[in-house]
Amino acid sequence: MLQELERKQNVKLAAKLPSWKGCDISIPQSLNLEQCSSEVTARYKASLAGSGLRVADLTGGLGADSWAFSLVSEAVWYNERNEGLSSAVARNFSALGVKNVLFNTFDIGSDIDDWRVSLKGFAPDLIYLDPARRSASGKKVFLLEDCSPDVPSLMPVLLDLAPRVMVKVSPMADLTMLERRFEGVLESLHVVGADGECKEILCCCSRHPSEVPETVLFENGLTLSGPWDTAFPEPIEHGDSQRPEPEFLFVPSAALTKSGMGPGICLCAYNEQLAHFGKFYKVIENLPFSSSEIKSLGRRYSRAEVSARGVSVSSEDLRRRLGVKSGGPVHVFACNIAGQRRLIVTLGMLLIHKQMFGPKQVV
Numbered sequence: 001m002l003q004e005l006e007r008k009q010n011v012k013l014a015a016k017l018p019s020w021k022g023c024d025i026s027i028p029q030s031l032n033l034e035q036c037s038s039e040v041t042a043r044y045k046a047s048l049a050g051s052g053l054r055v056a057d058l059t060g061g062l063g064a065d066s067w068a069f070s071l072v073s074e075a076v077w078y079n080e081r082n083e084g085l086s087s088a089v090a091r092n093f094s095a096l097g098v099k100n101v102l103f104n105t106f107d108i109g110s111d112i113d114d115w116r117v118s119l120k121g122f123a124p125d126l127i128y129l130d131p132a133r134r135s136a137s138g139k140k141v142f143l144l145e146d147c148s149p150d151v152p153s154l155m156p157v158l159l160d161l162a163p164r165v166m167v168k169v170s171p172m173a174d175l176t177m178l179e180r181r182f183e184g185v186l187e188s189l190h191v192v193g194a195d196g197e198c199k200e201i202l203c204c205c206s207r208h209p210s211e212v213p214e215t216v217l218f219e220n221g222l223t224l225s226g227p228w229d230t231a232f233p234e235p236i237e238h239g240d241s242q243r244p245e246p247e248f249l250f251v252p253s254a255a256l257t258k259s260g261m262g263p264g265i266c267l268c269a270y271n272e273q274l275a276h277f278g279k280f281y282k283v284i285e286n287l288p289f290s291s292s293e294i295k296s297l298g299r300r301y302s303r304a305e306v307s308a309r310g311v312s313v314s315s316e317d318l319r320r321r322l323g324v325k326s327g328g329p330v331h332v333f334a335c336n337i338a339g340q341r342r343l344i345v346t347l348g349m350l351l352i353h354k355q356m357f358g359p360k361q362v363v
Helices: 002-016 030-035 039-049 064-072 083-096 114-122 151-161 175-181 254-259 291-300 315-322 349-357
Strands: 054-057 075-079 101-104 126-129 164-169 186-194 197-206 214-219 222-225 248-252 266-268 278-288 305-309 330-337 340-347
Touching: 002 030, 039 064, 039 126, 039 164, 039 186, 039 197, 054 064, 054 114, 064 075, 064 083, 075 114, 083 101, 101 114, 114 151, 126 151, 151 164, 151 197, 175 186, 175 197, 186 254, 197 254, 214 254, 248 330, 278 291, 278 330, 291 315, 291 340, 305 315, 315 330
Parallel strands: 054 075, 054 126, 075 101, 126 164, 186 214, 305 330
Antiparallel strands: 164 197, 186 197, 214 222, 248 266, 248 278, 278 340, 330 340
């Protein structure tokens, strides 16, 4: 049983941090691995930090972010108040060949001075925090001031110690709320996506931010910010007699939707760049949303995936009304296109990629 648990843990580690595969890595608790950043997101944060600088990670955890910072930084000040976890990370970094990290076990708080003295001596160019979103009793918390440490209260102190502060927050956080909470210090918001999911949001703060914070989307290796009208195709409205009927339905990823930029679900031509930020489906049928059409579809398709977006019916309710079983290449969408409720019958993107580009470019 122990060997099986270790095997599963190694598989998860290799998937999340492939560069650590094959090294003698110690993971005190499975939760440490679950909560740590993936290699993709950690390396993205390191790219924002810049090269040759001094970075302080106040909430080190399993060390994925500190490790990524160490690859580009002059030195990293790693802090983890759990001494057992900190010791394990020190051993792991030795196995990984990391030599420019200083290890600390301070309890970060506004009423504690020892960590400030140490950090001031380190003279960081950037401070990074990933505050814990659970209370002392283990209950989930949602307000920034309820997280540990309380970043909004600490921000003046942090910006006194370093010119830049990067804060990782929940991917569920509202961007408008974050702009209000970090008003006056927020430089940019970074929405980080991977595998179709919104993985995290980064709040980059500075002593002298620009008047309007920039919103940036990073997903599948691409970084984009506005203006979006030059990057993406114009959606084609249903019934536009001057333009050909669109061949594809674009469904944005969770990260693109969270960013508030780019198109929502729409009919448009295929765009390779946009495909990094969502999925394209080949349109088979474009029908009005009505009870008669739903019944007709149910008779024509016995199996299909079903999704409802922006209409007054849930995906489960739509599946029940269609009477179809899950499976097969067909995907039926109930969605709002240019102000009209439509039923869009499509083929899945994997099949389309194989048809258009061959197996090597399947994503």
